[in-house]
Amino acid sequence: MKRSKPARRGASRADASRPRVVVLAAGVGSRMRSSLPKVLHRVAGRTLLDAVLDTAAGLSPSATVVVVGKDGGRIEASLEGRGARLAVQDPPLGTGDACARGLEVLSPGSGPVMVLAGDTPLLRVETLARLVARRDEKDLDLVFLTFRPPDPGDFGRIVRDGRGRPRAIVEAKNTTARQKKIAEVNAGVYCFEPEALARALAKIGRNPVSGEYYLTDTVAILAAGGGRVEAIEAEDWREAWGVNTRRDLAEAEELERRRGVERALDAGVTILDPASVRIGPRVALAPDVVLHPFVSLEGRTELSEGCEVLPFTRLVDTRVEAGAAIGPHCEAAEARIGARSRVGPFSRLRPGTVIGEDVRIGNFVEVKNSVLGKGAKAQHLAYLGDADVGAGANVGAGVITCNYDGEKKHRTSIGEGAFIGTDTQLVAPVSVGKGAYVGAGTTVTEDVPDGALALSRSPQVNKEGWATRRKAKKS
Ligand code: UD1
Ligand code: CA
Secondary structure, three states: OOOOOOOOOOOOOHHHHHEEEEEEOOOOOHHHOOOOOOOHHEEEEEHHHHHHHHHOOOOOEEEEEEOOOOOOOHHHHHHHOOOEEEEEEOOOOOOOHHHHHHHOOOOOOOOOEEEEOOOOOOOHHHHHHHHHHHHHHHOOOOOEEOOOOOOOOOOOEEEEOOOOOOEEOOOOOHHHHHHHOOEEEEEEEEEOOOOHHHHHHOOOOEOOOOOEEEOHHHHHHHHHHOOOEEEEEEOOHHHHHOOOOHHHHHHHHHHHHHHHHHHHHHHHOOOHHHHHOEOOOOEEEEEOOEEEEOOOOEEOOEEEEOEEOOOEEEEEEEEEEOOEEEOOOOOEEEEOOOOOOEEEEEEOOOOOOOEOOOOOOEEEHHHHHOOOOHHHHHHEEEEEEEEEEEOOOEOOOOOOEEOOOOOOOEEEEEEEEEEEOOOOEEEEEEEEEOOOOOOOHHHHHHHEEEOOEEEOOOOOOOOHHHHHHHHHHHO
C-alpha cells in the first residue's frame, strides 16, 4: 500500500509531491590540481555544476539547494539568477555530511529528495525522471542509479544479494579483492523518501578508512532495516561518468562530443569527419545538414534543413536557415543567417547580426549588430557595425562603417539597392538613400539622398611626361 502524502497547507498536492534537489559541490576537488573549484571546470562549454543544474531543472523541482564549501563564493557567483539556495558545509566531512547540510536548508515538503553530485555533467533528465517515477510507483525508501563503465576504477561497487536486491555500496578503498571485481558501480544519483533519508543520515558513522560520513552507507542502513531499496542501471554508462581528475574531465569532454555526434547522425546529419566535430548538448540540427571537419557548434545553435558548415567554423548561439552555407574558417556568435545565404571563407559575425535570405558575406568581412536585407552583398574586406543594409545593396571591398566616436556607437543606414564603392568610410550617424551610388574612396559624412551619387575625392591631376623626364635626368 502507498503511504499517504500529506500536502502542506497552501501548497497544492502536485507541488508537495514535486521532487526537491540537493546538489553536492563542497568537495575540495584536490585531484584536479586546480585553483578553480572542481564543479566550475567546463565540459562542452558549460560548468559541471551548470550542466547538473540544467538537467535537474528538467524535473521542475519545487526547491534546489547547492551544498558548497567554505570558499564557495565563486560557486555562489556562478549560480546567480538560478533560484537555487546555498548550504555551506565546513569542514567537508564527506557526502553523507554534505547531504545533511543540504537538507537543513531545503524547504520542507513531502516530495522525494533527489541527491546529485556536482561532478556528473553528462546525466540526462530522462534518467532522473525514471528514478522519480520508480520511487513513486513502488513507494521506495531509496532508488539510486548504477552503471557499468569499461573500468570500474574508483567508483563505489554495488553489492547485491542472492535475489538481486542492492544491499550496500562499498567504496573502492574499502572493497575486498572479490568486491573490487564487481562491474556495476554507483553513479552518485539518489532519489529518497524524505523521512527515510533523514533516518538513514542520522545513523551514518565515520568511515574507518577516511574518517568521512559516506552517503553511500544509506543503502546498507536502509536495506538492513527492512527498507525498500532498489537500483536502476543507466541505459548508457557514459551518462553517469563522474569527474575527479583532469583525465576524467578530458574523457567527459570526449564522451559528450561523441554523444553530440551520434545524436546528429541519428537526426539525419552528414558528418564528414566525426572525430573532429563538436556538437554541444543544446544544439538543434535538422535533417540533411552537412558538417565538414573541425566544425564546432556551441550553445543554442540551430541549423535548418540542408545547411552546410564548412571546415574550421565555430558557431555559438547562432541560427542558420535552410540551405545556407557558412565557412570555411568562420566564426559566428548570436547571429542569424537567412535561407540560401553564403558566408565565408574567413568571415566573422558578431552578436546582433541578422542576415536575410540570399545574402553573400565574403572573406575578411566582420559584421556586428547589423541587419542585411535579402540579396545584399559584402564580399571582401569590410566592417559593418551598427548598420542597416537594404535588400540588394552592394558593399564594396574595404568599406568601413565608422560607428564609434570614442564615446558612443551610431548607426549607418544603407538603402535598398545602393552601391557603396570600394574603400568608402561611412561616418555614422549617416544614411545612404535607396539606389544611391557612393564613389570609390569616399568619406561619407553627410546623408546621401535616394538615387544620388556621392563623391568626396580630390580631383586627380595628370602631369604629362613627368615620369619619363625624371628617369632621363637620373641617367
Ligand atoms: C562518489 C561516491 C561513489 C560513486 C561516485 C560517483 C561516496 C562516498 N562515494 O565518490 O560511490 O561511485 O561518487 O561519481 O559518496 N562532496 C561534498 N562534500 C564532501 C565530499 C564530497 O559536497 O565532504 C561533493 C563533491 O563536491 C562531489 C560529490 O560530493 O561533487 C562527490 O564527491 P567525490 O569526492 O567526488 O566522491 P567520489 O570519490 O567520486
Ligand atoms: Ca566524484
